[in-house]
Amino acid sequence: MHTLTAHEIRDKIKNKEMSSKEITKAFLDRIEKVEDKVESYVTILPEEAMKAAETVDEKIAKGESVGALAGVPMALKDNLCTKDILTTCSSKMLHNFRPPYDCTVAQKLKDADTVLLGKLNMDEFAMGSSTENSFFKKTKNPYDITKVPGGSSGGSAACVAADEAAFTLGSDTGGSIRQPASLCGCVGLKPTYGTVSRFGLVAFASSLDQIGPLAKDVTDCALVYDQIVGYDAMDSTSVNRKYASFEKALTGDVCGLKIGVPAEYMGEGISEPVQKAILAALDSFKALGAEYEDMHLPLNEYALPAYYMISSAEASSNLARFDGVKYGFRAEKFDDLVDLYAQTRSEGFGAEVKRRIMIGTYALSSGYYDAYYKKAQQVRTMIMQDFDKAFEKYDVLVTPATPTTAFGIGEKTDDPLQMYMADICTVSVNIAGLPAVVLPCGYDANGLPVGLQIIGKPFGEAAILNAAYALEKNISKVRPTL
Amino acid sequence: MKISKEEVLHVAKLARLKLSDSEAEALSADMESIIGFANKLNELDTEGVVPTAHAIPMSNAFREDVVKPSYDRDAMLANAPSAEDGGYTVPKVVE
Amino acid sequence: MNYETVIGLEVHAELKTNTKIYCGCKNEFGGEPNTHTCPICTGMPGTLPVLNKRVVDFAIKAGLAMNCTITKYGKQDRKNYFYPDLPKAYQISQFDLPLCQNGYIDILVDGETRRIGITRIHIEEDAGKLVHDDYANCSIADYNRCGVPLIEIVSEPDLRSPEEARVFLETLKSILEYTEVSDCKMQEGSLRCDVNVSLRPFGQKEFGTRCEMKNINSFRAAVRSMEYEQKRQAEVLSAGGVIVQETRSWDDVKGTSVVMRTKEDAQDYRYFPEPDLLPIVVSDEWVEEIKKTIPELPEQRRSRYVNDYGLPEYDAFLLTSSKKTADFFDETVNLGAAPKTVSNWLMGDIAKVLNDRELEAGDIPFSPAQLKSLIALIEKGTISNSAAKKVLNEMFNSSEEPEKIVEQLGLSQVSDEGALMAMVQEVMAQNPQSIVDYKAGKDRALGFLMGQVMRVSKGKANPQVISQMLKEALDKA
Structure with missing residues (x-):
């Protein structure tokens, strides 16, 4: 049962072929069976989940109207605030934090009558590309538990890959949904900036963060996006726009679709199995009636340094509120107020978080603002113009999602800059605020998934999801053996 | 490029982080490498380019001046590491 | 330096x-x-x-x-x-x-x-x-x-x-x-x-x-x-x-x-x-x-007070320093009271009472109409200036109309010419020496006679009226 997709579960519950309690129990059993190996959950909520499932079943039995995803069990990344439920961001700093409010997307999924199975592991405060920066545990890649699931939404991706939930939500600031989706062989969507409300998402880099779904197939991805997309008055950066159903827009017809393949994403640094799989996928597209062509995004090499300046600067400010005064961890021993702050923050944050705070503080400090933060925001404008030009000619762009397949746990933890390179295929998309979907397009010799990224124009989710949908039919999906 | 230990400690002070000597040294090296990497941006001529603060060009997001109920104080203080007399307590602040 | x-x-x-x-x-x-x-x-x-x-x-x-x-x-x-x-x-x-x-x-x-x-x-x-x-x-x-x-x-x-x-x-x-x-x-x-x-x-x-x-x-x-x-x-x-x-x-x-x-x-x-x-x-x-919602600002009001009402700049400045005071002034004047008189009251006695009671400028507990009534009572001669101060103080305590307060405190002065003339003549008859003194150039005698009339009238004689009457009578005598 746990191998069913979200749309299958939704339809079966609607048709009364299955109860929510049945499927929720199936997932809870699955979690019990494999969670020791995968370690994707920070908090599991068996009683709450069964209770929620029961409520949905009762409503359906009484013939009352229920939400669009009634009874479908899911899980949320642990930086999404859930009312009265531990929301830790996988950090010591928030190890005991229970927000008195739900994030908007959690509320929307509640309104859709989904069942919350638990909260998922991540890199601390969403900073990382392997989930090795979690304070609690290291999530494993279900395809090979000696490998990383990617990050920072490693728990969200591994959970879906291991069938520990029907779908999950993650967050993406520089690739944090797409890169783990790629390494774990699931479908992940980072929407256009502003289409999904950030209210209640613990902020990392405000101008880059977006929440998105991770799922077993493109249809699931689209139907979840349908539920979480939309204007929110509580988020000033939310776009006021109406959307047609993305699930209904999946036709699989890509005839005449003009695909651009930026050469900068296919050069050295991209491993051989990845290149091979991407090229094979492009041929599939061609066979389906699309056309593809090499092209250039000349400013691509500047995206990563710009990203690190902007994201670290914003993060250093967003994380300043964690000081042991209002919520979360507080150091036990301190001499005075300044020491309370310093001691709490030094003990409460992990090394990578401290590193980013230091870089961000430096970039914003007196004398350096123009050279680093402002400069990065100017380069950002230029990168956006680069993409604008590309989209005049092409409908979508196709690239690898990650330069390699999943790397080993501990392999890149010594050199932060090396770890940052894992994001080279994804950060420019956040810089430009564009939508991008990732889906598995093949497997390497060791059976590790290769992810393909389709980048679209602003608000171009329908086109990229449809292209992914078309490709997906040509890919034989391989399940991990756990 | 070089980032001295003094600079590192100054930045740590601004960020309210306490660093051991070895941490400060390691961070100095990390920062040099990462900020050095950022210096790559200087290869681009950004004269006259308007910095982008928001990816999607929008303006004027407002709300009406209508009161919403405040949260119950107990709910707000429930997460406080140290609370007393209805407030969040900190070591005495010398002004 | x-x-x-x-x-x-x-x-x-x-x-x-x-x-x-x-x-x-x-x-x-x-x-x-x-x-x-x-x-x-x-x-x-x-x-x-x-x-x-x-x-x-x-x-x-x-x-x-x-x-x-x-x-x-x-x-x-x-x-x-x-x-x-x-x-x-x-x-x-x-x-x-x-x-x-x-x-x-x-x-x-x-x-x-x-x-x-x-x-x-x-x-x-x-x-x-x-x-x-x-x-x-x-x-x-x-x-x-x-x-x-x-x-x-x-x-x-x-x-x-x-x-x-x-x-x-x-x-x-x-x-x-x-x-x-x-x-x-x-x-x-x-x-x-x-x-x-x-x-x-x-x-x-x-x-x-x-x-x-x-x-x-x-x-x-x-x-x-x-x-x-x-x-x-x-x-x-x-x-x-x-x-x-x-x-x-x-x-x-x-x-x-x-x-x-x-x-x-x-x-x-x-x-x-x-x-x-x-x-x-x-x-x-x-x-x-937004421009349309801006009321007449202090500067414009000051100009209006100086140009239209002929008030001195200093008065205008003090009156407009608090919007409530200026509003009160405008309303009282609009009801027909004389601008300089209203200004004197607001800047003088009313300001003093507000200060004594530690009230904010303009936090006047009675209405502009009531101030106008008070002023009218003085002009009509119903009460003297000193009585008016007492009435004003009471207006801060109660919501009564000034006329009522005058009645309650028994402060109305006698302005009736016939009654006053009788008092003047009575006093003059009783104090012939003063008439002589006054004629000899001793102005103090007038004050003395006025005091006598006030005594006879139990303080209720309208001072301005009896002063005028005494002078005329003395000149004729």
Whole structure:
């Protein structure tokens, strides 16, 4: 049962072929069976989940109207605030934090009558590309538990890959949904900036963060996006726009679709199995009636340094509120107020978080603002113009999602800059605020998934999801053996 | 490029982080490498380019001046590491 | 060596909106600690600010009233620093694109009009309050005030004396009251002021080094602190010393200031554009809309009082310093009372009673119609001026009409000519020597006779009338 997709579960519950309690129990059993190996959950909520499932079943039995995803069990990344439920961001700093409010997307999924199975592991405060920066545990890649699931939404991706939930939500600031989706062989969507409300998402880099779904197939991805997309008055950066159903827009017809393949994403640094799989996928597209062509995004090499300046600067400010005064961890021993702050923050944050705070503080400090933060925001404008030009000619762009397949746990933890390179295929998309979907397009010799990224124009989710949908039919999906 | 230990400690002070000597040294090296990497941006001529603060060009997001109920104080203080007399307590602040 | 004092002020005014600047919590003074808060104004993780449109309306209104240019494309910025009263560890403010710029206020000092520049007005959020508990050796943070909307008004360093600065503050306060954007209650903290003082030799173009003073809680404290700083700096310079750029804290009880921080420990606020908020684009239409809501401002009223009512500038200035007083004046005059008379009452006896009872200017508990009645009673001769003062005092206590009060207190004077004439003649008949004395040039005799008539009338004779009658009778005698 746990191998069913979200749309299958939704339809079966609607048709009364299955109860929510049945499927929720199936997932809870699955979690019990494999969670020791995968370690994707920070908090599991068996009683709450069964209770929620029961409520949905009762409503359906009484013939009352229920939400669009009634009874479908899911899980949320642990930086999404859930009312009265531990929301830790996988950090010591928030190890005991229970927000008195739900994030908007959690509320929307509640309104859709989904069942919350638990909260998922991540890199601390969403900073990382392997989930090795979690304070609690290291999530494993279900395809090979000696490998990383990617990050920072490693728990969200591994959970879906291991069938520990029907779908999950993650967050993406520089690739944090797409890169783990790629390494774990699931479908992940980072929407256009502003289409999904950030209210209640613990902020990392405000101008880059977006929440998105991770799922077993493109249809699931689209139907979840349908539920979480939309204007929110509580988020000033939310776009006021109406959307047609993305699930209904999946036709699989890509005839005449003009695909651009930026050469900068296919050069050295991209491993051989990845290149091979991407090229094979492009041929599939061609066979389906699309056309593809090499092209250039000349400013691509500047995206990563710009990203690190902007994201670290914003993060250093967003994380300043964690000081042991209002919520979360507080150091036990301190001499005075300044020491309370310093001691709490030094003990409460992990090394990578401290590193980013230091870089961000430096970039914003007196004398350096123009050279680093402002400069990065100017380069950002230029990168956006680069993409604008590309989209005049092409409908979508196709690239690898990650330069390699999943790397080993501990392999890149010594050199932060090396770890940052894992994001080279994804950060420019956040810089430009564009939508991008990732889906598995093949497997390497060791059976590790290769992810393909389709980048679209602003608000171009329908086109990229449809292209992914078309490709997906040509890919034989391989399940991990756990 | 070089980032001295003094600079590192100054930045740590601004960020309210306490660093051991070895941490400060390691961070100095990390920062040099990462900020050095950022210096790559200087290869681009950004004269006259308007910095982008928001990816999607929008303006004027407002709300009406209508009161919403405040949260119950107990709910707000429930997460406080140290609370007393209805407030969040900190070591005495010398002004 | 004589030094010229140069003063610039930074005034923070709390805006009188219903809700806070970035969330829907009530914007209300007082209340039990932490009862007017929510996850947004206390900076809980994941929360986001949304700007209250009325805050922008009020800021534009204040800017227009101070002759500023309204910025067409403004933004908000984060000012980053750590302090327990600042839950997000940054204050959302405006750094380089404030809503209003390049304005001015005209003030009246020693009969002369001086134009004081307003550099900028920007919007920002207030921080919370810290209460220090010495017994438990800790401080307690109350976030009720977090997110209360503020405008910060920065003046050019155009002021040249503490007295000028005081007049500037009074004028600024009246403008904020007239536009109804702020309560301006310094004792409740809705108006706060920081002072910048520097000295330079007369004739020198460059400014001297300035010192900033904070913790000023009243206009009086502002003046005292500026006088102190003026003196302190002059002493340092005269002794051959150099002024160090510092921020000082004013202690109004001791009448001194102490150094808070020097330039070296000046904060690095690491300003950057607030990514959670959008730019504020102000159209010409919006500005026009706000312009229409601006009432007659103090300056225009003053002109009207001087030109239409012939009041002296000084009177006009005092009357318009409080909107409530000016409104009261206008209403009373509109009911038909004579402007100069109303002005004298408001500036004189009424002001005195308000002061004695520690009431705010303009917090008059009776109506303009009632004042008009009181004035009419005097003009009709029903009561004397001294009786009127008693009636006025009673009007502060009860809601009774003045006529009723006169009756209750038995204060009506006799003005009936026949009755008074009888009294005059009676007194003259009883005091022939006084008539002789008066004719011999002793003016005191008149006073004596008047006193006698007042005695006979038990104090109720209309003094002006009997004075006139006595004089005529004495001349005829």
